[in-house]
Amino acid sequence: MDTQALAREISQMQADLCSAFVEPTRILILYALNEKPRNVTDLMNELQIPQSSTSRHLKVLRDHGLVTTIRQGTSIQYQLADQRLIEALDILRSVLRDRIAYRASVIDKTSP
Numbered sequence: 001m002d003t004q005a006l007a008r009e010i011s012q013m014q015a016d017l018c019s020a021f022v023e024p025t026r027i028l029i030l031y032a033l034n035e036k037p038r039n040v041t042d043l044m045n046e047l048q049i050p051q052s053s054t055s056r057h058l059k060v061l062r063d064h065g066l067v068t069t070i071r072q073g074t075s076i077q078y079q080l081a082d083q084r085l086i087e088a089l090d091i092l093r094s095v096l097r098d099r100i101a102y103r104a105s106v107i108d109k110t111s112p
Contacts, residue, residue, distance in 0.1 A: 020064040025049060026057050027089060033067060034086045037079035 021027060028047055032038060038046070044054045058078055061067040066085055070077045080086070 017064060017066075020060055020066055021089075023057060023060075025053065026061055029054075029057055029061065030066065030080065030085060030089065033078055033080050034083075037070060037077040039075050039077050043078070 025047065029043060032043060032046055040051060040054050040058065043049075043058070044051050047054070049057075058067065062069065062078075066081055067078045068081045070079060
């Protein structure tokens, strides 16, 4: 495989991974799971979202390899697949903070 084809394939994989972050609820779920593993009911109650929605978002996160499951009796606990996901989300939030600060400074400079 040539270098350009490999770069395209990696970029496609990266885009596929990032597509899991499109829905804000999924990001909230990832941050909740960063604190501790949880089951659907815990997430549903904590985030105040319907069970069907919680299950659907967890399926997407699981299909993208962002969360894994642990069976505990009849309950299934979800956990982060990789702690670096939170680090990546935190970096994105830092970029957003900087953009907001920049926009605020532009507004301040243009205000009478």
